[in-house]
Amino acid sequence: MVVGSVSRGCQVVVIGAGPGGYVAAIRLAQLGKDVILVEKNPTLGGVCLNVGCIPSKALIHASELAHEAQHAENMGISVKDVTVDLPKMVAWKDGIVERLTSGVAYLCKQAGVEVVHGAAEFVSDRKIVVASDDDRVEIEFEQAVIATGSRPMALDGFPHDGEQIIGSSEALSLQSIPDRLVIIGAGYIGLELGTVYAKLGSEVSIVEFLPKVVPDLDPEVGKALMRQLKKLKVTLHLSHRAESFEPGKPSIVITRGPNDEELRLEADVVMMSVGRVPNVEGLGLEAAGVTTDEKGFITVNEKMQTRAPRIYAIGDVVGGALLAHKAFQEAKVAADVITGEPAAFDNVVPAVIYTDPEVAWVGMGEVEAKAVGHNVVTGTFPFKASGRAMSLDSTDGFVKAIADADTKQLLGIIAVGRGVSEFIGEATLALEMGAFLEDVALTIHPHPTMSEALQEAIEGALGQAVHMVNK
Amino acid sequence: MAFVFSFPDVGEGIHEGRVVEWLVGEGDTVAEDQALIKIETDKAVVELPSPHAGTVLRLHVAADATIFVGDALVTIGSPGDDLPEYKATPARSPAVSSTAPKAVDVGSPPAPAVASRRPLATPRTRALARKLGVDLLQIVGSGSGGRITDKDVQGAADGGGVASTAPVGPAGVVAATADGEVERVPITHLRKMIANAMRASKHNAAHVTHVDEADVTDLVDHYRRAKPVIEERSGVRFTLLPFFIKALVATLQKYPIFNASVDEDKQEILFKKYYNIGVAVDTPEGLIVPVIRDADRKDMVELAAEVADKAERARSRQLTLDEIRGGSCTITNIGPLGGVFATPIINQPELAIVGLHAIKERVEVVDGEIAIRKMMYLSISFDHRYIDGAEAARFMSDMVRLVSQPMVLMARM
Numbered sequence: 001m002v003v004g005s006v007s008r009g010c011q012v013v014v015i016g017a018g019p020g021g022y023v024a025a026i027r028l029a030q031l032g033k034d035v036i037l038v039e040k041n042p043t044l045g046g047v048c049l050n051v052g053c054i055p056s057k058a059l060i061h062a063s064e065l066a067h068e069a070q071h072a073e074n075m076g077i078s079v080k081d082v083t084v085d086l087p088k089m090v091a092w093k094d095g096i097v098e099r100l101t102s103g104v105a106y107l108c109k110q111a112g113v114e115v116v117h118g119a120a121e122f123v124s125d126r127k128i129v130v131a132s133d134d135d136r137v138e139i140e141f142e143q144a145v146i147a148t149g150s151r152p153m154a155l156d157g158f159p160h161d162g163e164q165i166i167g168s169s170e171a172l173s174l175q176s177i178p179d180r181l182v183i184i185g186a187g188y189i190g191l192e193l194g195t196v197y198a199k200l201g202s203e204v205s206i207v208e209f210l211p212k213v214v215p216d217l218d219p220e221v222g223k224a225l226m227r228q229l230k231k232l233k234v235t236l237h238l239s240h241r242a243e244s245f246e247p248g249k250p251s252i253v254i255t256r257g258p259n260d261e262e263l264r265l266e267a268d269v270v271m272m273s274v275g276r277v278p279n280v281e282g283l284g285l286e287a288a289g290v291t292t293d294e295k296g297f298i299t300v301n302e303k304m305q306t307r308a309p310r311i312y313a314i315g316d317v318v319g320g321a322l323l324a325h326k327a328f329q330e331a332k333v334a335a336d337v338i339t340g341e342p343a344a345f346d347n348v349v350p351a352v353i354y355t356d357p358e359v360a361w362v363g364m365g366e367v368e369a370k371a372v373g374h375n376v377v378t379g380t381f382p383f384k385a386s387g388r389a390m391s392l393d394s395t396d397g398f399v400k401a402i403a404d405a406d407t408k409q410l411l412g413i414i415a416v417g418r419g420v421s422e423f424i425g426e427a428t429l430a431l432e433m434g435a436f437l438e439d440v441a442l443t444i445h446p447h448p449t450m451s452e453a454l455q456e457a458i459e460g461a462l463g464q465a466v467h468m469v470n471k
Numbered sequence: 472m473a474f475v476f477s478f479p480d481v482g483e484g485i486h487e488g489r490v491v492e493w494l495v496g497e498g499d500t501v502a503e504d505q506a507l508i509k510i511e512t513d514k515a516v517v518e519l520p521s522p523h524a525g526t527v528l529r530l531h532v533a534a535d536a537t538i539f540v541g542d543a544l545v546t547i548g549s550p551g552d553d554l555p556e557y558k559a560t561p562a563r564s565p566a567v568s569s570t571a572p573k574a575v576d577v578g579s580p581p582a583p584a585v586a587s588r589r590p591l592a593t594p595r596t597r598a599l600a601r602k603l604g605v606d607l608l609q610i611v612g613s614g615s616g617g618r619i620t621d622k623d624v625q626g627a628a629d630g631g632g633v634a635s636t637a638p639v640g641p642a643g644v645v646a647a648t649a650d651g652e653v654e655r656v657p658i659t660h661l662r663k664m665i666a667n668a669m670r671a672s673k674h675n676a677a678h679v680t681h682v683d684e685a686d687v688t689d690l691v692d693h694y695r696r697a698k699p700v701i702e703e704r705s706g707v708r709f710t711l712l713p714f715f716i717k718a719l720v721a722t723l724q725k726y727p728i729f730n731a732s733v734d735e736d737k738q739e740i741l742f743k744k745y746y747n748i749g750v751a752v753d754t755p756e757g758l759i760v761p762v763i764r765d766a767d768r769k770d771m772v773e774l775a776a777e778v779a780d781k782a783e784r785a786r787s788r789q790l791t792l793d794e795i796r797g798g799s800c801t802i803t804n805i806g807p808l809g810g811v812f813a814t815p816i817i818n819q820p821e822l823a824i825v826g827l828h829a830i831k832e833r834v835e836v837v838d839g840e841i842a843i844r845k846m847m848y849l850s851i852s853f854d855h856r857y858i859d860g861a862e863a864a865r866f867m868s869d870m871v872r873l874v875s876q877p878m879v880l881m882a883r884m
Contacts (some may be wrong), residue, residue, distance in 0.1 A: 021492065301595070342601040357848050373528070373548070375475070406475040407531070407543045409591070434591040 008076075010036045011381045012338060013128060013141040015283070018046020020315030020327035021147035021154045021468075022104050022113075027113040027335035028145075031141040036139055037113050037119045039131050043101040044108065046149055047316075048324040050097055051169035055190075058093040059172060059196050060354050067199035075393060084200050087175050094173075122288035125308045137385045143310045143338050146298060147331070148279040150316035152282070155184065155274050157244040162250050165270045168193060174269070178202050180254045182267035184192065184242045186361045188353040190273040191225065195356050198232040205265050207242050208254050214359065217414065218366065221359055224397050224416045237263060245270065295319065302344040304334040312338065321349050350428045352421040357397040357448050361425035363412030363431045366402050377405035379460025381453045385415045385468050388448035394418035399453040401437070401461045408437045408462070423451040437462050472841035475531075476507070476522065482707035488512040489660040495545075497608075499527045507545060509536070515759070517792040523547060531877040533623055537660070538611035541827055543617060548664045571688045581845045592619035678853035680814035680826075683867040686837075687830055689843040690714060690877045691757045699841070703721040706771045714777055715827055716879055718873040719802055720746045720767045726866045728858055729851075731800045732820035739858065749779055749801035749818055753808075760818055762798040806830060812848040822857055825870070826850035849874070861865060 014025040017039035025037040029179035043050055068077055070219035075353050091153070108115055116139070118132035129136045129143065132237045134408045152167040154160060162170055181197045198204045206229075213222050229236060239258040244253040246252040250266040278296045285292065289308035291299050297319030305310045312334040326349050336343030350362035379402040383389035389397075397417030403410050413427035430440055437458050445455040461464040478488065482678075483594045491509035495501055506518040525547040532538055590602065590607035596619055600607045605627045612619035646653055658666075670680075694711055723730040723746060731742045746767040749760040761781035764776060784790050801818040806829040815824045828848040835844040849871060853863045873880040 342604075343598070344601055346589070346597055348589075373546075406477070409616065433593050434616075436616050 002041045003262075005138060007138045007140070009140045010034050010114075011141070011304065012143045012145065013038060013120075013139050014145040015128070015319075016040075016046065016147035016149055016161060016279075016315070017044040017104070017115070018147060018149045019048045019324035020149070020317075020331045021046065021145070022108060023328050023330035024145045024147060024314060024335050025113045026107055026111045027332055027453055028115045028338060029108075031335060031339040033339065035113045035143075036127070037108060037115045038139075039115060040119045041456050042091060042117065042279065043097075043178045044115065045097075045101040045167075047151075049100045049104065051172055052193035053324055054096055054100060055093050055172045056094050056168070057194055057354055058091065060192060062089050062092070063199040064198040064356065068307050069193075071080060071394075072447065082321075084177065086200070090173050090175070090359065119282065121282060122284035122290070122295070123286045125310055128284075137327070141310070144288075145331075145334050145338075146283070146306070146311065146313040146317055147315045147327070148283065148317050150276040150278050150322055151364065152272060153311055155277040155390040158184065158270065158272055159245075160272065163269075164247060164267075165198045166274060167272055168438065169269050171197075171269075178267075178269040178270045179309075180250060180266055181205070181271065182207065182265050182269075183271045183273060184253070185273040185275065186210075186236065186238070187273055187275070187348070188355070190212075190271070191229075191353060193273070194229070194234055195232065197223055197231075201354075203233070205237060206408065207240045207253065207265070208238045209241055211239045212259075213238070214335045214353070214427060216365075217359070218400060219363065220398065220400070221361075221414060221416055224357060225355055226436065227361065232356075237265075238304065240434075242274075244370075265323065276316065276322055278319065280317065293319070302333075302346065303337045304330050305337065308377060320350060323351060325349070348428055348431045350424045352424060357394065357417045359414075359416050361412065362419055362424055362428045363410070363447055364402060365414065366400075369402050369411045371405070375405040376402060376409060376411075377461050378402050378407075379457045379462070379465065381448070381465065383453060386448075386453055386454075388450050388452065389417065390399065392418055392450075399457040401454070401457040403437050403458075410437055410458070411433045412441065414459075415454070417450060419450050423454055427454060448462040476519075476545045476547060478538050478540050478542045478544055479519070487540075487664075488517075488535050488538050488540060489671070490532050491516055493530055494518070495527050495814065496532055496656040497527050501525060501527060501547065507775055511788070512664075512792060515790040515795040516788045516794050519544070519612050521547060527598045530611040531729065532618075533611035533613050536548055536611070536617075554701045555841065590619055591617055592624075596621050607849065609647055620866055650734055659756060661759075665757050668819070669816055672692050672816050676817050676822075678814070678852055679855045679860060679863070680850050680852040681848045681860065681863040681867055682812050683864075683871045684848050685871040685874045686844050687837065687847050690874055691830065691845050701772060701836075705776075707772055707776045708773065708779055710778070712802075713774035713879065714828075714877070715804075715825075715874065716748050716750075716763065716766050716774050716802060717771060717776075719748060719800065719825055719869050721873055721880065722866055722870040723800055724767070725869060726862065728862065729853070729859070729866055731822055732799075733822070733857055743799040745799060747797050747799045749798035749821070750781070751783045751801060751803035751818075753817075754786045754788075756788070759790070760798065760801060761785050761794050762796065764797070800825070806847065811848050814836050814850065815852050815855055817849050817852055823853040823866075826852065827865075 011313040012028050014021045014035060014037045021037060022044055025035050066082055066084050072299040116137060118129050120128045120130050122128050127138060130139060137450050148268045158165050160167060171193050177200045181202040181204045183194050183206045184207045192207055194204045194206050198231055213225055237255060240255040242253060242255050244254045249267055253265040253267050253270055255263045271290045280292060280296050283379035288311055290306045290311055293299055298306055298313040298317050300306055300313050300318045301372055304314050306313050306332050314330035314334050316322045329347055330345055333343045333345045348363055353359040378400055380398050382398045386396045389395045399415045410430055415424060440455060440458045443463055445452045456465050456467055460470060463470045481693055488510040491511050494506050496823050499519045502525045504520040507521050507528050508519050510519060528545040531543040531545060590670045591612055599621055603624060605624050607619055610619055610623055610627050611617060612625050614620045670718050698709050720743060727742045733740055745765060748763045748766040750763060752759050752761060764834055765778055766774060781794060798821060800821055801824045802825060803815050804827045807811050807829050812828045813826055815826050817824050829844050830847040832843050833846045835842055848865060851863050851867050
């Protein structure tokens with residue numbers, strides 16, 4: 001019920017308190033702006049903290065521990081009767097989420113950012129209305145930052161009910177391990193959560209419309225992932241279109257294969273992960289003069305400026321890589337531009353998939369580098385040859401370096417293996433600094449670590465690897 | 472298919488140079504053999520021609536950058552290739568474009584970010600460029616491998632971009648020290664090249680200088696009589712230098728070790744069957760030694776014309792690389808500058824350098840009579856590792872005889 005209407009003013013209003021929004025708000029406050037941060041949900045942190053990156057990584061780690069405990073016989077470790085108390089695991093995860101979201105609230109408060117809860121709508125390019133159950137606040141602003149994020153896309157024929165058909169958010173808070181889990185969409189969310197539930201004991205099937213997983217990456221990446229999924233007894237149905245759903249116990253997912261054959265999959269739970277769409281509905285973008293592209297993503301330039309002179313947009317809602325760290329950077333760019341600094345987004349964006357093994361990459365792949373006109377040289381170091389990988393009992397995967405054969409400039413890194421997420425930042429730094437192969441080859445990497453593989457792959461590209469045979 | 476043209480190994484020990492200026496720009500169409508870039512190498516400004524026809528896609532080094540053999544200079548695409556479009560950021564367009572049933576497909580994780588070529592600059596330098604309003608794609612870097620440095624960006628902002636060349640003359644900074652005012656002037660590239668060559672020569676060779684004296688009275692008389700006639704008929708300003716070049720060549724023919732160099736790795740002496748005589752030229756920016764090729768096959772008027780032309784172009788830094796390399800022995804004419812005699816440094820890998828000193832009238836005893844004669848000192852500085860002193864004495868004695876008795880010299884021509 002609307003009990004009143006209050007008019008407010010501020011220098012900058014930030015809409016959405018996810019990784020983009022809260023970083024923009026805090027940075028703007030640090031730069032001396034009077035900032036209001038508007039969030040629809042009761043907690044800050046957006047999808048990332050509440051139902052995305054962080055909670056999924058907690059469950060990935062926990063499920064990995066349970067899985068490893070049961071698969072350590074070769075190291076002389078036998079653990080009998082491993083039991084998983086899923087509600088307790090979820091509660092542990094919720095504790096982490098609580099710590100982080102309240103941490104963000106604390107940071108906002110300390111920075112002097114005022115948080116207003118409610119749904120924002122532009123009424124002009126100078127004013128929004130924030131509506132909540134019991135309030136309606138008009139906020140006049142000098143500048144606005146739209147950081148409303150994205151949400152899972154729905155698929156016709158699979159009505160979301162939160163029980164039999166769920167999205168990734170519910171998958172992070174299940175109270176019991178489903179016997180049969182069918183996942184629609186073999187993107188990173190589908191692959192990550194499929195791995196979690198396979199490790200917790202579910203029989204997992206993944207239905208993918210495209211003929212391969214991670215199609216944009218090096219074919220070797222897909223192969224390594226497929227190998228591990230097979231070990232976990234995850235069934236992949238590639239080139240299969242999810243057509244319809246029959247409720248029941250169990251429910252049935254009906255798919256159609258490449259030769260038009262029908263496949264019926266029994267499911268206790270169906271998780272949808274077919275893509276994400278930007279949260280732009282109800283924002284009143286037209287009233288503000290903000291434009292979107294044909295997919296609904298807000299169009300911005302490298303300064304994160306929309307078509308409306310005072311309004312900026314950052315994060316998932318502008319498209320590109322839907323990744324929190326991209327949003328972090330865009331937030332800082334927007335904040336700098338708003339305060340008159342000549343900032344622009346001109347960065348390489350690393351990406352990580354927390355599958356088993358992990359996949360991480362940055363920069364250009366081999367195909368892309370060739371397409372841009374580089375004479376390409378590559379070097380690949382397999383973790384089979386890594387002492388550290390052996391000591392972790394995780395020799396799956398490799399690091400591949402992609403470079404220009406003539407100038408020896410590093411163009412990209414793809415890594416598959418345990419813990420590779422932790423050193424893709426190094427590769428990103430190398431690219432940002434314009435590193436040549438020699439720069440990394442002449443940098444000492446601590447031994448024994450997985451990161452040595454990066455150095456070896458690059459030495460391989462130079463034909464100078466020591467711990468593998470140079471091709 | 473685009474290819475990268477790198478600073479070629481042009482031999483003669485040249486492994487470093489400085490970019491004087493680009494003669495083409497990104498997006499230009501170039502023909503095969505069209506000059507791409509002017510590079511100042513060891514004592515010459517060289518124009519490097521394009522090995523292929525095509526479109527200049529990218530300049531990898533900036534004007535004034537120091538480059539090394541093997542450094543990428545320019546990327547040239549096939550004729551008609553478009554300039555690669557620069558994309559500053561990962562696609563701003565939707566993440567994925569797979570057709571139904573998925574609109575935005577988390578199913579395919581974001582493609583490797585950043586599609587295209589980026590300026591070779593660190594984030595800090597890129598930020599500086601934005602601050603100063605400098606377009607990094609219009610700059611080529613002077614840093615390692617063509618990295619754009621803060622300095623390059625600052626320079627572009629101050630001087631208006633790539634085309635700006637180094638200021639001529641000392642651009643020093645005057646500062647007061649405890650001992651008085653000191654002006655700090657950057658050492659020019661040519662000076663560095665000279666310094667390195669001189670130090671290397673002094674370090675490697677066992678320098679000895681032998682000095683003899685010549686009575687050039689007859690030579691000067693002949694020269695004075697012939698000069699107006701020759702100049703009138705040829706239109707060439709005629710000097711004494713061609714006589715000495717001819718005398719040197721004649722002497723070299725008799726003592727081939729002075730026209731040799733040494734392959735230290737193989738421990739072999741390379742006797743040159745050609746007579747390419749370097750002539751040291753004093754220029755405002757430093758010593759440059761153009762080479763007169765096949766001096767044995769040119770007449771004295773041709774030699775005079777060539778020396779004049781090359782000296783002039785050495786001063787204006789327009790010599791090609793070919794014109795300053797491949798010498799077999801060098802002559803340096805110190806005479807006009809006065810002094811008694813000097814001990815020049817060998818122009819390695821040659822083994823000897825002949826110094827011509829001032830011609831002065833002195834009182835001499837000729838056939839028991841006191842006479843006033845035109846006298847000059849001739850020196851030969853040689854590498855005693857491979858040439859003995861007696862050999863040098865004989866060499867100089869022969870050369871002295873040739874310049875003292877012009878008819879003998881003429882007979883050898």
